[in-house]
Amino acid sequence: METTDIKKNVQNILQTLPPNVTLVAAAKTRTGDEVKAAVEGGVKVLGHNYVQEAEQMHEEIGEWTESRDVKWHMIGHLQRNKAKKAISLFDMIETLDSFRLAKKLQKECEKADKTMDVLIEVNSGEESNKTGVTPEFVKELVHKVSELDRLYIKGLMTMGPIGGNPENARPYFRLTKQLFDELSNSPKDNVSMETLSMGMSNSYLQAVEEGATLVRIGTRLFGPRACMTQFSNQPKHNS
DSSP: OOHHHHHHHHHHHHHHSOTTOEEEEEOTTOOHHHHHHHHHHTOOEEEESOHHHHHHHHHHHHHHHHTTTOEEEEOSOOOGGGHHHHHHHOSEEEEEOOHHHHHHHHHHHHHHTOOEEEEEEEOTTOOTTSOSBOGGGHHHHHHHHTTOTTEEEEEEEEOOOOSSOGGGGHHHHHHHHHHHHHTTTOOOTTEEEEEEEOOOTTTHHHHHHTTOSEEEESHHHHOSOOOOOTTOOSOOOOO
C-alpha cells in the first residue's frame, strides 16, 4: 500500500473514534516507511507483537518516533526470556498474563531502576489457543501484581474472537469491561483502571461501543500483511 493511502486510512479511522479512544497501529510485518506514514497520519502509539521485530524497527526509526512523542506498546505474547529487552523497548506491555512473567519484569525493572506500565491480558473467550488469564482469575492476578512496586497496572486488554461477525465479539468485550469496572476502585497506588484495550480491524467499532479506550488496528491501516515466519512461533495476536 502506498504511504499516502496509509496516511488517509489513519485519518479516516481517527475520525470514527471518540476523543478518549487511542489508536494503536499494529505494526507486525510492516516496514519503517509504512510505520512512518502511519505516524505522519496521526498515530501516537505503535504496537509490536515480537520483541525482535520491535528491536529492529527501533534501530531504524526509534529516534524519529521519539522526537514525535510516539509510544511503543508490546501487544503480542511476551516470553519471560525477552523481559529484559522488552522493558528497554516499550512504554507499556499490554499482555501481562501470569505472575511468573510479572516477577521477571519486576526483577528486570529493579536492575534497570525503572518502572513499567502494564495491562492484564484477559482470555475473555477462555480459548485454549490464546494467551491471557481467564476471567475468574483476573482479580487474583491483579492483586498479586499489585504487590510488585515496579509494575503499574493501567487496565485490561482482550482480543475476543478473530474474524467472523464482529457482533459476536460483544459479549467478550462486555465481560472485560465489567471486570475493568469492578477493579476501578482498587485501593492500591499502582493499580488504576485507565486503559481498556479491546478491538482490532474487524471489531474496533463494537469494542468502542462497549467501552474500549484503546484499539489495536493493523490491516485497516496498512492493508494485508506480508508473509512472515521469522518471529511467528508464538500464540497469535491478530489485529
